[in-house]
Amino acid sequence: MAESRGESEIKSEQRRVGLLYDERMCKHHTPNHEDHPENPNRIKAIWNKLHTTGIHQRCVLLDAKEVEDEHILLVHSQKHLKLIKNISSKQFDSRRARIASKYNSIYFNKGSSEAASLAAGSVIEVAERVASGEFNSAVAIVRPPGHHAEHDEPMGFCLYNNVAVATSFLLNEKPELGISRILIVDWDVHHGNGTQKMFWEDPRVLFFSVHRHEFGSFYPANDDGFYTMVGKGLGAGYNINVPWENGRCGDADYLAVWDHILIPVAKEFNPDIIIVSAGFDAAVGDPLGGCCVTPSGYSSMLKKLMDFANGKVVLALEGGYNLESIAKSMLACVEVLLEDKPVVGSSEAYPFESTWRVIQAVRKELSPFWPTLAEELPKKLTSQKAHPILYVLSSTFNSDVEDNEGPNVVSEKFEEILQDVIEPLSKLKVNEGQVAGSSDTWRSDLSKIYIWYASFGSNMWQPRFNCYIEGGQVEGMTRPCSGAVDKTPPKEIMQKTFPHRLFFGRDFSQTWGHGGVAFVNPESNIEEKVYMCLYKITLEQFNDVLLQENTRVALMSSPLFDLTALNSFTRGETNSVEVNLESGWYRKVLYLEKDHGIPILSMTCKLSELEGFKSGELSVRAPAEGYAKTLIRGLVEGKQLSEAEAIAYIERAHTRPL
Ligand code: Q9C
Ligand code: ZN
Secondary structure, X not given: OHHHOOHHHHHHHOOOEEEEXXXXXXXXXXXXXXXXXXXXXXXXXXXXXXXXXXXXXXXXXXXXXXXXXXXXXXXXXXXXXXXXXXXXXXXXXXOHHHHHHOOOOOOXXXXXXXXXXXXXXXXXXXXXXXXXXXXXXEEEOOOOOOOOXXXXXXXXXXXXXXXXXXXXXXXXXXXXXXXXXXXXXXXXXXXXXXXXXXXXXXXXXXXXXXXXXXOOOOOOOOHHHOOOOOOOHHHOOOEEEEEEOOOOOEHHHHXXXXXXXXXXXXXXXXXXXXXXXXXXXXXXOOOOOOOEEOHHHHHHXXXXXXXXXXXXXXXXXXXXXXXXXXXXXXXXXXXXXXXXXXXXXXXXXXXXXXXXXXXXHHHHHHOOOOHHHOOOOOHHHHOOOOXXXXXXOOOOOOOXXXXXXOOOOOOOOHHHHHHHHHHHHHHOHHHHHHHOOOOOOHHHHHOOOEEEEEEOOHHHOHHHHHHHHHOEOOOOOOOOEOOOOOXXXXXXXXXXXXXXXXXXXXXXXXXXXXXXXXXXXXXXXXXXXXXXXXXXXXXXXXXXXXXXXXXXXXXXXXXXXXXXXXXXXXXXXXXXXXOOOOOOOOOEEEEEEEEOOEEEEEEEOOHHHHHHHHHOOOOEOOEOHHHHHHHHHHHHHOOOOOHHHHHXXXXXXXXXXX
């Protein structure tokens, strides 16, 4: 009743939020203070923001704590522990840089060991206090981040896997706290590869990660973050990946994933605590992420999580490289944890069409484990999608100076782009240099040169190849193509065989989904025979085909394969050239021979990738059904083989080792 509502009781109704920051974690930095996105200013910026707004006063402040060896060993190898513990010692002064260079995206200095230990120990500290009920929720502003760190190696700016250490700690070292199910939500823009592996077979941990993936071209650039990776053994179904097909995802995309995947599953899983791998590199303005989640988007995502586990939520900082974005995003999260103000519905925007596609694919893949996902989403819902924006990008431009974070791509709703933008653009030939941000006239130059494009995959089926010229989508393709700028059909078409080996590799492609894609071994071999369909097109058109084979960019400002490259072929200097693209399966242009004075060009994987296929580092596997069907159709309609022969030919190509 009112009379008994004393001061202390009002206070006890307030949420108790733990907030951990410790300047000692700034001691980890690049050895000579070289610029790096993962730098001490990140956590300082967040701390300053919480201070200047005064919100820190309403939290319970905590100091960092060093981690104990045995807790690191719950998820890391002895060797890894030794490496990170020793790397800062004097004896390593001269070897530190060389050791760091052996790892993927790692630096060390003499402050690294202490900072790493504090980061891991701090996430344990806050997680334990939330698990015990001392706090309702907590935030650990830590660095170095953790989610890329693997059992036996540091990676992607991460030394110890802080969240995984804390998760294992609660489950294995604190049975008295009664935590038997933990939901890890990884909303960092990158896939949490380390965490995924550590709980791969563990049904006590539901690992959920939403990240840019782009069919394996976005960091960490492999298949681990695909939605088919659902866990193994008892852990099957307890690993959920939502792999974005493109950048620019924002609040609407993330919230659609929350509403139609994460929240329904969380209801069934019924976690005892939620630990968020809270990277803010999907935030608008992030230099590496290329997404556009707003502070309000993060608040809504977090608010929805607070309905579970009695509101026991722990936030551990992971990535996030725009100081202002990460500070504002974290502030918004702390406000939600304190239950200050109602979260107002964020954006009026719609998710991308690709977002609905991914959501549907994830739901289908996981529905054997989570029946709630089996229901088909209403068409009325999934047809609400974003309007496309045309991005005209150069193939060499890359906004992430630090490194390749995937292709600069355009993707949504090609039909509309086609009608609204590309067609008018193609009529604007005179001005296109300006439009694309380059002033040269390469298109008109290359439009005068003819080549034979020798295709050996699904492009042997002419309607399929035609999509690369005219734009559009035929049976089996997951999405339409934008087509070439010059939509003139090939001048001539012919069939031919060449002494090269056909094989199939990779696990999926943008166009065909699941299954291997066709490649030829660039080395010729008279024992082998590859059937090809040759199209006589201009070198300008060939460039547009090459681009579409590798990325989803609609236009380029300079040619990928120019006259200089062509001349190096015809002069006999070389017979293959690798194109300057950050990703894609077909980055090597191959010169086969001349026919009536016209060079015959094909395209295949890079030499380094061929080596990967040979060694087994890259997967060799059968083509998807729809893809194989298209290939067979091309061979049959081109009158190269009977249907039975074509089937046998494809079969032989993917069952024989390279
Ligand atoms: N091949 C986090 O956000 N990019 N890590 C460089 C070098 C690495 C991001 C790739 C991005 C790591 C915690
Ligand atoms: Zn990240």
